[in-house]
Amino acid sequence: MTARRRIARLALASTLSLASLALTAAPASAHRFWLVPSATTLSGTGQTVSFDGAISNDLFNPDHVAMPLEILTIVKPDGSKGEMLNATKARHRSTFDVAIDQEGTWWIGVKREGYSGKFMLNGEEWRVGGRPRKGVKRVAGLDDIPAGATQVELVESLSTNGTFVTAGMPNDEAFAPSGKGLEIQPLTHPDELVSNEPGRFRFLIDGKPAAGVKVTAVPGSKQFRSSEMVTTVETDGEGIATIAWPTPGMYWIDAQAEDTNPAEPRAGKRRMGYTLTAEVVAP
Amino acid sequence: MPRLAIRTGAGVLAASTIAAAVPAHAETIRVTIPRIKVAEYHAPYVAAWLEPAAGGTARTVFVWYDVKKKGAEPGSKWLTDLRTWWRKGGRRLKLPADGVSGATRAPGTYDIPLPKGLPKGAYVLKVEAARETGGREIVSLPITVPGASGSTTGKTELGSVTIR
Numbered sequence: 162m163t164a165r166r167r168i169a170r171l172a173l174a175s176t177l178s179l180a181s182l183a184l185t186a187a188p189a190s191a192h193r194f195w196l197v198p199s200a201t202t203l204s205g206t207g208q209t210v211s212f213d214g215a216i217s218n219d220l221f222n223p224d225h226v227a228m229p230l231e232i233l234t235i236v237k238p239d240g241s242k243g244e245m246l247n248a249t250k251a252r253h254r255s256t257f258d259v260a261i262d263q264e265g266t267w268w269i270g271v272k273r274e275g276y277s278g279k280f281m282l283n284g285e286e287w288r289v290g291g292r293p294r295k296g297v298k299r300v301a302g303l304d305d306i307p308a309g310a311t312q313v314e315l316v317e318s319l320s321t322n323g324t325f326v327t328a329g330m331p332n333d334e335a336f337a338p339s340g341k342g343l344e345i346q347p348l349t350h351p352d353e354l355v356s357n358e359p360g361r362f363r364f365l366i367d368g369k370p371a372a373g374v375k376v377t378a379v380p381g382s383k384q385f386r387s388s389e390m391v392t393t394v395e396t397d398g399e400g401i402a403t404i405a406w407p408t409p410g411m412y413w414i415d416a417q418a419e420d421t422n423p424a425e426p427r428a429g430k431r432r433m434g435y436t437l438t439a440e441v442v443a444p
Numbered sequence: 445m446p447r448l449a450i451r452t453g454a455g456v457l458a459a460s461t462i463a464a465a466v467p468a469h470a471e472t473i474r475v476t477i478p479r480i481k482v483a484e485y486h487a488p489y490v491a492a493w494l495e496p497a498a499g500g501t502a503r504t505v506f507v508w509y510d511v512k513k514k515g516a517e518p519g520s521k522w523l524t525d526l527r528t529w530w531r532k533g534g535r536r537l538k539l540p541a542d543g544v545s546g547a548t549r550a551p552g553t554y555d556i557p558l559p560k561g562l563p564k565g566a567y568v569l570k571v572e573a574a575r576e577t578g579g580r581e582i583v584s585l586p587i588t589v590p591g592a593s594g595s596t597t598g599k600t601e602l603g604s605v606t607i608r
Contacts, residue, residue, distance in 0.1 A: 202530065204523040329535055353531055442527050444582075 194228065194436070195413055196270060196324050197221045197381070201352050201440040203328040208261050209246075210326050212269060215254040220413045221381040221438075223254035230255050234272060234323075238265025238332050265332035266352065270323015270437075274342070276303045276428060278315035289315060303425060317423035319343065320434035327352040340368035343418050343433035348401065351439040356409040360441070363400045364416055366433065370400030374418045380410040380441075409443040471558040471592050473505065475571060476603030479551035480578070487548035488575040488601055489522060491529035492556070497566035497586065502533040504541075505569075506556050508548050511540055525574040528582055532570075558607070562589045573601040 199211040213221070214228030227250045235243030248257040259269060277290035288299040289306060300306060306313065319342035325335060331350050338344045348361035364374045374396040383389055396402045396416075404414070416435045423431040473492060491507040507529070510519025520539055524530045539545050566588050574580040581601035585594050595606035 200524075202524045202527070204520050204530070204535070208521060355528075355531075444528065 192216050192218060192225055193220055193413060193415075194271075194322055195221055195438055196228065196322065197411060197438055198269070198324050198326050201324070201326055203261055203326065205329050206262050206264055208328070209258050210261060211256060211258050212324075213254050213256050217253070219383050220379055221411060222384055225253065227251055227253060227255040228271075230257065232271050232273065233257075234268075234270060235259055236268040236335060237263045238267060238334055239263060240334055240337075243267065243269075259326070261326065261328045264329040265327065266335045266350070267326045267328075268323050268335040269326065270321060272321050274317070274319045276315045276317055276425060278313070278428070280306060280310040280313040282307060282310050306427075313427045315423070315425060315428035317425060317428045317431040318433075319431065320436070322434070322436040324438040325351045338365055338368050342367070342431075343371065343374070343416060343435040344368075345416070345435055345437065351437055354406070354412075354439055354441040355444050356406045356441050357444045359403050359405045360439075361401055361403050362414075364396050364402060364418075364435065365400060366418060366420065367422070370396075370398075371418060372396055372398050372400060374400070374402065374416050376402040376404065376414065376416045378404045378406070378412050378414045380406075380408055380412050382410065406441045409441050412439050412441055414439060471590070471607065473556045473558060473569065473571075474553060474604070474606040474608075475556065476553045476605070477549055477551045477573070478598075478601075478603040480575075480601075482578070484577050486576040486578070487550055488573040488578070489526055489548060490571065490573045490602075491526045491534065492569065492571045493529060493533055494559075494562070494567045494569055495532065497568055502570075503559065503562075504529070504533050504537060504544055505559060507534065507537075507539070507541075507545050509539075509545065511545060511547050522574075522576070525576075525580065526572050527574075527580075528570070529572045553603075558589070558592060564589055567592075569605070569607065571598075571602060571605050573598070575601055 194216045196212055196214045215223040216228060217223050217225040230248050230250055233245060235245060237243045243259055246258040246260060275290060279286055279288050285298060288297055290302060293299060331352055336346055344365045346363040346365060348363060354360045364371045376394050378392045380390055390407050392404055392407065394402050394404055414437050418433045420431050421429060477488060489509045492505040493502045494505060495502045509523055513519035523534055526534060569585040569587055570582060572582040579600050581598045583596050583598050583602055583605050585596045585605055585607060587594055587607055593608045595604060597604045
């Protein structure tokens with residue numbers, strides 16, 4: 162392969178994974194979307210936390226593409242919106258600062274929802290969502306599906322990916338469920354995880370405890386060890402996942418669920434994801 | 445003004461040099477900060493607290509940090525480096541706190557009285573030290589009040605910790 166073709170292929174791979182990220186809760190590829198704060202626990206306000214965001218193979222080593230910044234949301238402990246400062250999108254990672262001016266628990270992350278799939282129109286197959294591709298007939302979203310469409314097959318995707326920062330005493334406003342999709346209700350606060358105590362989180366689907374949700378926890382810095390050290394658990398009958406930490410560190414914790422209750426009647430399936438980055442300290 | 449937790453009445457230097465000669469009063473914690481020979485030495489942040497053995501709220505006995513440093517990065521910024529203390533009770537305090545917080549201490553031996561009026565019962569005394577560009581260490585000493593006594597010792601950032 163010539164260098165130019167290799168670069169073109171890499172560029173294509175990057176765009177593809179971004180596109181699939183925008184549409185599905187769980188990118189089928191190994192690429193993982195993550196956001197890492199420079200500190201999760203602060204002694205008070207008046208401090209600034211820096212964040213890195215990327216889509217990469219290795220957690221939290223930026224080796225693939227930077228996180229898009231325009232989709233980011235910052236929620237203050239009182240529920241109001243915070244501001245992104247000094248934002249930069251570099252080749253492998255994005256970075257920005259948040260001035261922590263309120264005590265309590267902040268959420269910084271990305272919430273996405275959308276539909277993908279296909280339909281037939283006048284004997285031709287059309288795609289819904291995804292990235293524009295040559296020779297593929299496509300509409301951007303649900304609202305663009307023409308009235309004459311037949312054989313509509315859609316999947317609804319809802320995903321949340323973010324991290325928590327606590328200044329002073331933690332509070333729970335950041336975990337008030339919206340009642341839609343997959344959400345978390347921590348029994349152990351994400352900013353209170355210690356490696357010798359298992360972390361316990363209740364997962365909710367549409368505001369109700371969700372049993373059988375698959376949860377994986379992966380510590381970062383894999384480049385300094387030989388195995389991924391992944392922990393996989395499933396939520397119990399009360400929707401509770403209990404995770405024993407193999408080591409202290411920054412963790413990427415990812416929950417995935419699927420059901421047949423999409424909001425849109427023409428969609429058959431719903432995929433849901435909830436991801437958080439959390440620090441597990443040494444005791 | 446933050447008041448020093450040390451109550452021996454002696455100055456820091458005096459306390460560190462003649463500590464052995466001064467009889468500790470009843471129920472006094474004696475903490476030794478070891479001298480560590482490194483190129484860049486910063487006095488450690490140290491906190492001590494009592495956890496009721498049966499569970500319940502931890503009570504901070506003292507916390508030593510850089511109380512003087514102000515500005516964009518005040519000394520209080522690094523209190524979370526005492527990560528166990530911070531989680532167990534530090535974050536509930538408004539610092540500086542009278543009779544609890546004080547400046548960092550140089551290597552030496554310090555006497556700190558147990559809080560007055562502690563309810564009778566079993567406790568665990570925890571002492572945690574964290575040093576800039578250095579390490580962190582936490583030691584535990586189970587005690588019974590009244591008549592608390594016992595001793596333990598750290599390996600790196602803390603020397604002996606004694607109650608009698």
